[in-house]
Structures are given as structure tokens and as C-alpha cells.
Amino acid sequence: MGQYNALNIAWNALRGHKHWQRAWRDPEPKSNYDVIIIGGGGHGLATAYYLAKNHGITNVAILEKGWIGGGNVGRNTTIVRSNYLLDGNAPFYEHGMNLWRDMAQDLNYNVMFSPRGVMNIAHSKSQYDTFARRANTMRLNGIQSELLSREEVLEREPIIDGSADTRFPVWGGILQPDAGNARHDAVAWGYARAADQLGVDIIQNCEVIDFIKQGERIIGVKTNRGDIHAEKVGMAVAGSSSRLAEKLGMRLPIESHVLQAFVTEPYKPLINGVVTFGAGHFYVSQSDKGGVVFGGDIDGYNTYAQRGNLPVFEDVIAGGLTMMPCLSRLKLLRNWGGVMDMSMDGSPIIDVGPIDGLYLNTGWCYGGFKATPASGYCFAHTIANDEAHELNKAYTLDRFAKGYTIDEKGMGPYPKAH
Amino acid sequence: MIRINCPYCGEREHSEFTYGEDATRTTPDNDAPMEEWNKFVYERANPAGEHIEYWHHAFGCRAWLKVQRNTLTHDISWVGLPHENPEAAS
Numbered sequence: 001m002g003q004y005n006a007l008n009i010a011w012n013a014l015r016g017h018k019h020w021q022r023a024w025r026d027p028e029p030k031s032n033y034d035v036i037i038i039g040g041g042g043h044g045l046a047t048a049y050y051l052a053k054n055h056g057i058t059n060v061a062i063l064e065k066g067w068i069g070g071g072n073v074g075r076n077t078t079i080v081r082s083n084y085l086l087d088g089n090a091p092f093y094e095h096g097m098n099l100w101r102d103m104a105q106d107l108n109y110n111v112m113f114s115p116r117g118v119m120n121i122a123h124s125k126s127q128y129d130t131f132a133r134r135a136n137t138m139r140l141n142g143i144q145s146e147l148l149s150r151e152e153v154l155e156r157e158p159i160i161d162g163s164a165d166t167r168f169p170v171w172g173g174i175l176q177p178d179a180g181n182a183r184h185d186a187v188a189w190g191y192a193r194a195a196d197q198l199g200v201d202i203i204q205n206c207e208v209i210d211f212i213k214q215g216e217r218i219i220g221v222k223t224n225r226g227d228i229h230a231e232k233v234g235m236a237v238a239g240s241s242s243r244l245a246e247k248l249g250m251r252l253p254i255e256s257h258v259l260q261a262f263v264t265e266p267y268k269p270l271i272n273g274v275v276t277f278g279a280g281h282f283y284v285s286q287s288d289k290g291g292v293v294f295g296g297d298i299d300g301y302n303t304y305a306q307r308g309n310l311p312v313f314e315d316v317i318a319g320g321l322t323m324m325p326c327l328s329r330l331k332l333l334r335n336w337g338g339v340m341d342m343s344m345d346g347s348p349i350i351d352v353g354p355i356d357g358l359y360l361n362t363g364w365c366y367g368g369f370k371a372t373p374a375s376g377y378c379f380a381h382t383i384a385n386d387e388a389h390e391l392n393k394a395y396t397l398d399r400f401a402k403g404y405t406i407d408e409k410g411m412g413p414y415p416k417a418h
Numbered sequence: 419m420i421r422i423n424c425p426y427c428g429e430r431e432h433s434e435f436t437y438g439e440d441a442t443r444t445t446p447d448n449d450a451p452m453e454e455w456n457k458f459v460y461e462r463a464n465p466a467g468e469h470i471e472y473w474h475h476a477f478g479c480r481a482w483l484k485v486q487r488n489t490l491t492h493d494i495s496w497v498g499l500p501h502e503n504p505e506a507a508s
Binding site: 242243246251252253254255256300301302303304305309310311314344400401413415 | 452
């Protein structure tokens, strides 16, 4: 299929762009693979890519019930960061940052990674103190962080309401300068194309209906396109994790919730980086096309409907307008919802088992996009070696029973953290 | 838009309510094995379809209600008091 490069573009332009080949094949499923990955989202595609690239396992099928990039990987607010506090999380996400930096070269696909900085705003002295603790912890973990004064915050983002009589005046902020955004669709397409070039079969419109077991071991899956056997079956199905686990008689520490996101019509440059409001829940950035992309809280009740309700819509907009009043003049273009796999401690699960032949990747809450490369990297290692990588060894399924939860928010067993 | 027909107040919009949790879970005995407590605290049924759950009419009469809601469509097919059950589930 060839490399994408400037010469290639020029050559195809001269030929009227009539000879581009499809970016990945559309193969019929074979009856047997070494590894099946259920779920053709960002994490599933990345896993297949790293299985082939890092572990030489190329006889791999990705089974996607819809189409590549149609789920959460195409529904998020595209934010990439690693500003975590706890030991189980910080090195994992920071490894992800390293993969993000080289991703476009590695995949030969422009994922438009843009490290424009992620800035969280503090609105009180005490909030600023907790930010200082976070900034210091991040530095100890080798993650870049800067504490910003009120003036520095307003200088970076002039449209923030800096007046003294606003409801939540700006006190200061914390910045991860090397965090930012990436083009979400391109990440899915880039991993798909790169995995396909290494021999991975991407099978779309292929829904897993049940598992095939031999004794206590999983040896394949039944799909709407026939039975497919494999030595190892990995699940990376995000919000549908409980539905698949139910077919195995398992209950997971997961609840599925809807998260809404919003985008305005394209405007001239207005917001320089990613900004989050500290007195509510609102995060915003501006896409390269000019659309102002933002989101807030999950709706708060378990659901599989990929659409939310108006009270959260109103709450998100209210938070945004308090921080950036000029947003009230923008016209909203679209609003949508995605189904999140909310874990009981706000951290993910990448683990072997608990059934032989099965590998779990779930519990990303609403932070799954930034984790795409690190998740694929670690899940591939876990599948290939039957044991966790150093970076995901804390993300076990049995950590809940053993009391080793990774509760970044310190809020207890409650499936509403992120 | 979710609307809940409160037995005390009538039909009200969802912003008056806060979501509680799955109403079918029962607390294990104090001396139940840790496995059962682990299941109770951490594991969730998370069904795709009908779900019986508690809602609190926090900005209304402040009563706790039991609600049957479809998690695929947001449709609410039954609302009762916490000690009641919809016919299909009882």
C-alpha cells in the first residue's frame, strides 16, 4: 500500500488522485487466529498494532461490531495528558505521552498531535495548595508541570473572565506544557492502517454474539459472520464490557454511563490550549478547524443510550459561561454522547483472565482517549506474555477484592470518577 | 428528556431528582464471607435493558422512589415507593 509522503502526494496529484489505494483491507474472517481482539476502537486497534510490531504476533483479528472509529475513539474531546497523582497511574500515562510524541512518525499517519498545554484553573487558596501538591508529585514522577499565577493564567487565555466580581475569581493554575490534543479519528485510522500493513485482519460489521469454550478455557467466539477460533481472546469493548462479561457469567466492577460532548461552529483562534474550570466540571479546547470542543460531567445514571439529557447539558454550558462569558455568543453545532466504562475506583483494568484464554481491557471511565497508545502497548504485552507489563501491573481485576484500589479522587467505591 | 412521575408530586423533570443506585442489591449479613462483601461493594449488574433503581426527589418532596427504567432507551415504565415492586419484577 506504500508509505504516505510528500512525493507520493505529488505523484497522485498529477494523476488526478484517482489511484489512491484503500488504507486498510476488508478481509473475510478466517476460522482461526492466534489472537482475537474484540472491539475495533482506539485501544483494540493499538493493541493489535503493538502485538504485531513489538511481539511479532501478526495472525491477529480485530472484530468490530460497527465500523472503525465509530465508537468512543470518535466521540471524545481529544485531550491528551498525564497529570496524574498516584503511582499506579502516573508512569503508565507518562509512557503514553512518549508514544504520543512519536506516533505520527511511527504510524506514518498524521495524527495531528499538538502539545499546546493543558491548564487547570484554581479558584481558591486551598485549591491552589492541592494543585501545588499535584504539580510537585508530577515532577517527582518525571512529568512536566508548572504552577501559574493568576496573571500567567490570564495571559495564556485572555478570554477567561479575570474580573474580581465574577462568581469564582481566578486564583492561579497548573499547567502540563507538553500535554494537548490529537486528532481522534486519525489515531483510529493511523493504528488501523499500520496494523493492517503488518498483517492484522480488521473485520468490521462483525458482532461477537457469544464465546466458545472448551472445558474452562475460551477458544474462540461466535459472531454474526461465523465462528472464529483463537488461542487468546482480548476484550477492549469499553462501555459494552459488562454485556460481554455477562455471556461468561461474570460481573465486573464497571457501570456504563453516558458522557456528553459539544462542538461549536468553526471560529477564528479563540482558545490557545486546553483549559479546565476548577469550580465546576468543564474542559474546553479549540480544534484546528476552529470548532470549540467542550464537555463536563457524565449524566449520572447507568445507561447504554449514546445520548444524554438536558440538565447536564445546561450544567456544562453554565460552567463554561462562568469561566469564559464570551462563549455565549458562539453557535453550537453538535452535541453527542458516548457510553463510558466507569470503574469502581476511576482507574482502568488491563489484566489476564479471569478465565483461561481471556484478557481484559476495560474501566477507562472518561479518560480513555489519552490512554490509547499506552493501553495498546501494555495490553499487547499482557496478551503476548500472559503477564502484565511493569506499567500496568497495578491495573488488575482483583485489586478491588484485595484492597489495592487506585482511587485518584479518594472518593470510595463509586462509579463516577474519571 | 427523562421525566419521573412522583407518586406524591406528579410528573416532574429529571433535574429535580438525583440518581441513587440499583434497587435490587441487598446488603450481605455482617458475618457473610468477604467474597460476598466484595461483590456487594464493587460488582455491578449493569444490565442493558430494564433496570430497577432508586431516585431521590431532592428538589421536590425529598422522598426516595423506586423506578423501573430502560437503560437502552431512557424510558421509564414504572414508579413506586421504595417498599413496592413492579409486577414483572415481584
